[in-house]
Amino acid sequence: MENSQPTFTISSLVRSNIRELKPYSSARDEFKGNAQVFLDANENPFPSEFNRYPDSHQFELKQKVASIKGVSVENVFLGNGSDEAIDLIIRAFCEPNCDSILINEPTYGMYAVCANINAVKVISVPLSESFDLDIASIKGRIDQGTKIIFLCSPNNPTGNLLSEEKIISLLNDFPGIVVIDEAYIDFAETESFVNKIQTYPNLIVLQTFSKAWGLAALRLGVAVASEEIIGILHKIKMPYNVNNATAKHVVDTLEKTTSTRTLVDEILRERRRTKQTLENLSSVVNVFQSDANFLLVKFQDAKKVYRHLINYQIVVRDRSHVQGCHNCLRITIGMPAENDRLIKALQAL
Ligand SMILES: *Cc1c(COP(=O)(O)O)cnc(C)c1O
DSSP: OOSSOOOOOHHHHSOHHHHHOOOOOOHHHHOOSOOSOOOSSOOOOSOOTTSSOOOTTOHHHHHHHHHHHTSOGGGEEEESSHHHHHHHHHHHHOOTTTOEEEEEESOOTHHHHHHHHTTOEEEEEEOOTTSOOOHHHHHHHOOTTEEEEEEESSOTTTOOOOOHHHHHHHHHHOSSEEEEEOTTGGGSSSOOSGGGTTTOTTEEEEEESSSTTOOGGGOOEEEEEOHHHHHHHHHHSOTTOSOHHHHHHHHHHHHHOSOOHHHHHHHHHHHHHHHHHHHTOTTEEEEOOOSSSEEEEEESSHHHHHHHHHHTTOOOEEOTTSTTOTTEEEEEOOOHHHHHHHHHHHHTO
């Protein structure tokens, strides 16, 4: 890997079968114009809220999402959660039993799971002691077959942002796709990378409606990237991957408000309060700095704390077996009363 503008094109990175693929053409793709009688899609004619197939291009929803993200509709892919986008990105660029992705652990588990499902090799590089990128190791581990580097910032389960400077060095030097998963970006005091897609043709930014927007059950994820990359994802997605109930609910939500600020502010206040309280408990070794809606907490004995909390009917995420997270639990910030219950239970330990 050289310190110069990478010489590659997206179409040379994409798998050849995908490049050649003729996508499925749905009934509504083949007809454009005004019609009143729809006998083209084998739907049930008896009217109900849901008897018609959804718009496979999600026209109205995509316009609204593009507008709040400050990008054009051509730069937006909408998926059944950002998990769908993770899977599609791997399938678009990685040849099974041949290519690889690189992840920086500890991190979100779905990158490796999606790669494994698709028989794509996973190169795992440990994050540094301070949970930041280890650029020298990354550069040492990538090879000809490494097509995608997954970065998660703020990272799950560690909670911290990755260094912007290091991310940019990868965007400049790595001759493949760099995915930045920003599922928690609304909780961080930093700008998203979405406004850098014009500068970096190999950048894909993932965001979701599952966290700050509070709509996890609806399953709506967003990928923002160059028009060329978005075109590839559209080509290989299932035709009706975002359902009507989701589209309608999110359109209605975005008509009422275009910002998560109020809810996020409340969660950030609770994060500060919970962190300060936990730091004073004798069972707690360290509460890591968080730019997300959860805290990674190192205990003297995480397994014991986990069981104790279960007895109090409080469930947190046990990350103590995860590389770099020895004796750590990941604790989501809840409602004030829920955080109080957590604190009380821990004080009773
Ligand atoms: C929660 C989470 C997601 C999942 O998002 P969905 O849109 O609900 O699929 C993606 N990435 C990270 C890092 C997450 O923590």
